[in-house]
Amino acid sequence: MTNLSRARLIAILVPNALLWGAIASQYLGHLHPCEMCLWQRWPHLAAILLALGAILLRRTPGPSRALTALAALAILASGAIGLFHAGVEQGWWHGVTTCAAPPVSGSPQDVLAQIMAAPIVRCDQIQWSLLGLSLAAWNALLSILSGSVILWLISKSR
Known part of the structure; x- marks a missing residue:
């Protein structure tokens, strides 16, 4: 397996795992997302679509490499939002003032x-953590690490 193939594989698997994990925590774990939680999902969706394009164009290395790099940047963007969110949760800086509620x-x-029955979800409160890290912090860690690895693999594929 080439470095570019590995990069494409990571670019499709990681955002899928993180996005579906977030959706599962919402619908199966009953953890209602705040506004910043939802923001972190969009770059992962973009990364999935870009990685699919890279996989479809795998026989043309230039475009496939470019789409894989864009997927890595989208994953890094989600990681940056997650890092900001984790900082808000820890009280290191102020976050947004809106709360998320389901459509009515x-x-x-x-x-x-x-509206009266809808849960109010604050972005500065940790709903769940594992090993002392919130879901936002885990997203930041995994996204920044995997996005960096993808870009490193792409640079080694030339």
């Missing part, structure tokens, strides 16, 4: 009932 619909009475 129906009659005015239904909307009011849904």
